[in-house]
Amino acid sequence: MEKREPVLSMRDLAVSFQASFGKIRAVRGVNMDVYPGETVAIVGESGSGKSVSVKTIMGITAPNAVIESGTIKFRFKENGKEQVVDLLKLSKKEMQHRIKGKRIAMVFQDPMTSLDPTMTIGRQLTEGMRYHLHLSQADADKRAEELLEMVGIESPKERMKNYPHQLSGGMRQRVVIAIALSCNPDLLICDEPTTALDVTIQARILQLILNLQKKLGIAVIFITHNLGVVAKIADYVNVMYAGKVVETGKAEDIFFDPRHPYTWGLLSSMPDLTGDKKERLYTIPGNPPNLANEVKGDAFAVRNPYALNIDFEEEPPMFEINEHHQAATWLLHPDAPKVEMPQTLKKRIEQLRREEKRYAETEGAYGTDE
Numbered sequence: 295m296e297k298r299e300p301v302l303s304m305r306d307l308a309v310s311f312q313a314s315f316g317k318i319r320a321v322r323g324v325n326m327d328v329y330p331g332e333t334v335a336i337v338g339e340s341g342s343g344k345s346v347s348v349k350t351i352m353g354i355t356a357p358n359a360v361i362e363s364g365t366i367k368f369r370f371k372e373n374g375k376e377q378v379v380d381l382l383k384l385s386k387k388e389m390q391h392r393i394k395g396k397r398i399a400m401v402f403q404d405p406m407t408s409l410d411p412t413m414t415i416g417r418q419l420t421e422g423m424r425y426h427l428h429l430s431q432a433d434a435d436k437r438a439e440e441l442l443e444m445v446g447i448e449s450p451k452e453r454m455k456n457y458p459h460q461l462s463g464g465m466r467q468r469v470v471i472a473i474a475l476s477c478n479p480d481l482l483i484c485d486e487p488t489t490a491l492d493v494t495i496q497a498r499i500l501q502l503i504l505n506l507q508k509k510l511g512i513a514v515i516f517i518t519h520n521l522g523v524v525a526k527i528a529d530y531v532n533v534m535y536a537g538k539v540v541e542t543g544k545a546e547d548i549f550f551d552p553r554h555p556y557t558w559g560l561l562s563s564m565p566d567l568t569g570d571k572k573e574r575l576y577t578i579p580g581n582p583p584n585l586a587n588e589v590k591g592d593a594f595a596v597r598n599p600y601a602l603n604i605d606f607e608e609e610p611p612m613f614e615i616n617e618h619h620q621a622a623t624w625l626l627h628p629d630a631p632k633v634e635m636p637q638t639l640k641k642r643i644e645q646l647r648r649e650e651k652r653y654a655e656t657e658g659a660y661g662t663d664e
């Protein structure tokens with residue numbers, strides 16, 4: 295069997311920001327692999343470094359960002375030949391010409407940040423195709439119409455003449471997705487793509503991304519702090535805390551066999567995990583650490599009811615649970631005391647399993663595409 299190679303492979307990425315009071319260590323050594331045709335979710339509380347990690351992939355970090363270390367290898371075909379480049383070594387011009395919008399595209403939370411209010415939808419859709427794919431205006435127009443149709447926009451010919459403000463929020467995000475897909479990227483990065491939309495529209499946009507991902511077979515990195523969303527879309531999950539990935543695994547590892555107490559906390563505090571509205575939810579005590587200070591030991595220790603003495607002294611390495619599941623917690627050290635996840639979480643996971651089974655049996659879609 296042919297060896298599977300990741301489309302994107304991030305190693306030891308560390309990014310900090312220069313602030314007037316010192317350095318903020320926003321991303322502190324992140325590894326991540328994304329394979330063709332698979333969806334990798336990044337989850338974690340606000341400020342855990344999700345956005346900074348993916349913005350670094352695109353080379354769009356803030357001017358005060360400093361890349362302290364790391365490599366981001368990206369594999370793609372160029373002129374029929376396979377290429378592997380370290381995105382961190384490419385110039386701005388090369389990123390613009392060879393990668394951005396062409397081979398890696400991004401969908402942000404607020405569609406208005408990606409759309410130009412002064413340009414028609416048609417022009418915004420065709421620009422990238424003309425620049426990257428060298429299509430004639432007529433061919434680009436034709437493909438733009440097809441793309442709008444694919445993302446579920448009716449009367450595409452008419453819509454092409456509209457300006458962004460003439461569309462609803464949900465429609466605007468569909469247009470952004472169409473633009474992102476217009477040059478057939480190998481990797482699509484979605485940073486909270488549904489958060490700014492109202493709940494019913496959120497489900498539809500999510501279903502759209504899911505359908506397109508399946509249909510086109512592209513790799514997707516999906517950032518969210520909603521684990522309910524992750525359960526529906528992800529093949530792999532990276533749980534981030536204070537600038538690090540603290541647990542990584544297949545979706546079933548993270549949802550059915552979580553090992554890091556932070557993941558336990560996240561799963562216990564997610565309201566839409568099981569859909570039981572009456573359930574009383576857990577809140578992870580305290581706040582994430584201030585990354586302007588040096589972190590000693592495990593950054594989660596002070597909030598962790600299961601912390602061991604060593605957690606306050608030494609940072610835990612990644613312990614392997616199986617070949618695709620790892621977690622950075624001293625609880626997995628062979629000498630650590632046996633600690634189990636909280637009973638209430640165990641019950642939630644059992645309920646989630648039952649729901650998954652029911653969902654699989656009925657093949658029920660949650661939300662529809664239209």
Ligand SMILES: Nc1ncnc2c1ncn2[C@@H]1O[C@H](COP(=O)(O)OP(=O)(O)OP(=O)(O)O)[C@@H](O)[C@H]1O
Nearest residue numbers: 311318320339340341342343344345346347356358
């Ligand atoms: N330009 C900047 N200057 C200083 N600090 C920054 C800058 N950009 C981000 N940060 C800090 O970096 C850390 C990580 O931010 P990031 O946006 O990646 O978090 P996140 O996990 O994506 O959170 P959210 O879910 O709220 O988007 C935060 O502490 C944030 O305040």
